[in-house]
Amino acid sequence: MLSERVGKIKPSPTFAMDTKAKAMKAEGIDIVNFGVGEPDFDTPDHIKEAAIKAIRDGFTKYTAVGGIDPLKDAIIEKLKKDNGLDYTREQIIVSCGAKHSLYNIAQACYGPGDEVLIPSPYWVSYPDQVLLNDAVPVFVKTEEKDGFALRPEALEAKITKKTKALILNSPSNPTGGIYDRKTLQAVAEIAVKHNILVVADEIYEKLVYDGHEHVSIGTLGKEIKELSIAVNGFSKSYAMTGWRMGYAAGPKDIVKAMTNIQSQSTASPASMVQKAAIAALTGPQDSVGMMRDEFDRRRKFLVQGLNSIDGISCFTPAGAFYAFPNVSALYGKKAGSRPINNSRDFALYLLEEANIALVHGEVFGDDNYIRISYATSMETIDKAIKRLREAVARLA
DSSP states (O other): OOOGGGGGOOOOHHHHHHHHHHHHHHTTOOOEEOOSOOOSSOOOHHHHHHHHHHHHTTOOSOOOTTOOHHHHHHHHHHIIIIIOOOOOGGGEEEESSHHHHHHHHHHHHOOTTOEEEEEESOOTHHHHHHHHTTOEEEEEEOOGGGTTOOOHHHHHHTOOTTEEEEEEESSOTTTOOOOOHHHHHHHHHHHHHHTOEEEEEOTTTTOBOTTOOOOOGGGGOHHHHHTEEEEEESTTTTTOGGGOOEEEEOOHHHHHHHHHHHHTTTOSOOHHHHHHHHHHHHSOOHHHHHHHHHHHHHHHHHHHHHHTSTTOBOOOOOBTTEEOOBOGGGTTEEETTEEEOSHHHHHHHHHHHHOEEOEEGGGGTOTTBEEEEOOSOHHHHHHHHHHHHHHHHTOO
C-alpha cells in the first residue's frame, strides 16, 4: 500500500538519537545529550508576548498562504540590512520552519532524473528531500583541511547535463564550517556558468565566531542572485525551534510555485507565530548576541577538551553550534569484547556505556567523525568531556 518513494528515505537520525536518549533519561539514567541541534535558551519574552497578544486580539484565523504582508516586510528589511539583499513581497514565502521552506523548494524545482549537488558532510535532510522528489543526490566531498568548504574544481567535476541545483549550507551543520567570500565567489561563477540553482541555507548566519563574516551568495552579482534562493528561519537565532517558522527569498516564479504547493499542503503558517516572528525581527536583538557569546564560550571549552583526549582531533568550528571531531584513530579498538569499527559503533558505545548521546558521522556523509551539539550548558559539556575521556581510556 505504500508508495515507492517511502522506501527511499529514513527517519531523521538526529531526532532518532534524541528520542532514544530521552527514553533512557525517562528511565532515570543520567544522560548527557549532545544529539539534537536545539538552543537550550528560552524564547525571548518580547517574542512570547507578541504571540500572546495576537491570541488575545483574536488573530487566530487563516492568513495568506505565503505569510502576512507585515511579516514579509520585516523579512525584506532584515535581508536588506543584514545581508545586503533586495527583494519584494512577491519574492518572499513564509513557511512552517526552514526545513519546510527547503522541502517546498525541492517540490517546486526538482524532478525525476535531476541531479542535486550536496557538499559532504551534509545535514541529514538534504539527500532525503531530494529523493522524495524523485531526483538524485550527488555528493561532493569536502575536506577538513579546507574548512569543509567546497573546492571549486571538485564542484565542477561533479556537474553534468542533469545537474539542476546545489545546496549550500553556511555556517554548516554538522561541521561548523563557513564559506568565505572568495570561495563563494568561485562557487557563484560556476553556478552561473552552468545555470545551476543555488539553495543557500543560512539558518545559522547569526552564529559566527572569531571575526568570520557571513556572506549571502546572492550579493555577489545580479546573475547569481537570479539563480539563488536564500533560506532562513527563527529556530536557531531566536530559540524558536518549536514555533516552526521559516522563510525563503528568491526568484518570483519559484516563490509562486512554492506558494501554490504550500497552499495544497500546510496552507498558511500559524497566524500568531507570524506575529511573534515580526517581533523577533523588529524587536531587541540583544538576546541574539548573548546566545552567540555563550555558544562561543562553550565552543572553545568543548574543542579544547576534545583535542586533549588521545585518539580524538577536532576542527575548530567557525559557526553554528556543532563540533565535528575526527574519531577514526579509535577504530579497530575494543571495549572488552565490544569492537569499535566505525562511527556508529562508537556512538552506540558512548550512549550505552558512558551515557553520552551524540550522532555518528556516517549519517552526515563521513564515517570518520561524530557530531556534538554544544547547545547545552557548560556544566553538561564538562561532565561529557570527563565521561568521554574515561570511555576512550577503556578502549584497547
